[in-house]
Amino acid sequence: MKKIALAIAATSIFGFTATTHAAVNICVFDLLGKSGESFQMAQEWALSAKSWGTDVVLLPKQDEAVADNDFKAGKCDGVFMTAMRARQYNKFAGSIDSIGGVPSNNIAQKAITFALDARNAAKMTTNLGGKKYEVAGISPLGSAFIFVRDKSINSIEKAAGKKFAVLSYDNAQKILVQRVGAQAVPSDVTNFVAKFNNGQVDMVGAPAYAYKPLEIYKGLGTNGAMFNFPVLQVTADLVIRPEKFSAGFGQKSRDYFIKNLPKSFAMINRLESGIPAKFKMNLTPDDKLKYQKLMREGRLELTKMGIYDPAMMSVLKKARCSVDKANFECSLGGE
16 A cells, blocks of 8 residues: 555656746836736736746836846846847847837738747847847837927927937937937936926837826827827847747747737727827828938948848838838838
8 A cells, every 4th residue: 555655656746747847937027017018918928838838937027127137147037128128139139129110010010920930930049148048029019109398399300409318228219319410318218208207308209008107198298299100119029048948938939929919919009099189290291201211321320330130121121111112212222
């Protein structure tokens, strides 16, 4: 009887260890912590990961720099944060957020689907300083629009000399703002909108995703406006240390993100339509073309500087021209 009991115990122990893996910690950046949309999306992803044999512990972080530093320090096995900060780990995935690279949600869906496809698995893994990183997901957060405290700033020319909040760790923003003659004010994702709301800056770029949570309407007041013209597509990347996960986890995760893109864009469309029409300032066709040319020049310069990935720039151009074949850039080289 004792032998039978020992045999059952051994079977239970070995059976348990054969089918489970040690839990992994994922730092999730969300300004609203556990109540935010990003954290809730991460919870849904974690439930799916369980079916792949991986238990995930989500660690909410309301400061993105803390999330990144905890990942660097090994306190997290993965981190979910904006691509602008995640670009340091993977330039290919991080370049989807290039200035003017993705002018619509339709093009964004094409670009993200392509990047996450199994054919590009090799591009999702990088070796930096002897450490291996893998992008296990890309989630859209929507187009960034320019908000101004004074609607008389209705063109790029009138932005000259105005103060514009830029994320200090994203050189692309700083360079483009300086190109149009505006004054770049270094900020962080935790305070860039606060500076707009309290009048420290005149202009800020943000997605509709941030409109209500960060109370952008306070900065707009009664005289502000939003340029109804997408400047860039904001995305979030899930970056992991692949050795901490089971074989094939990265692609299963990327497939999950592809499958959920329609749901993500439905949320984005809902948030964009939620911004009151009274704030939306439409640009003339001439101004739109002028801004497209300005942003293209900026992308070319930033790619030459090594900030953007040339392969992704080519992918994005193909995506743009597949939607708008008559666009001026489609007959031009350089991307």
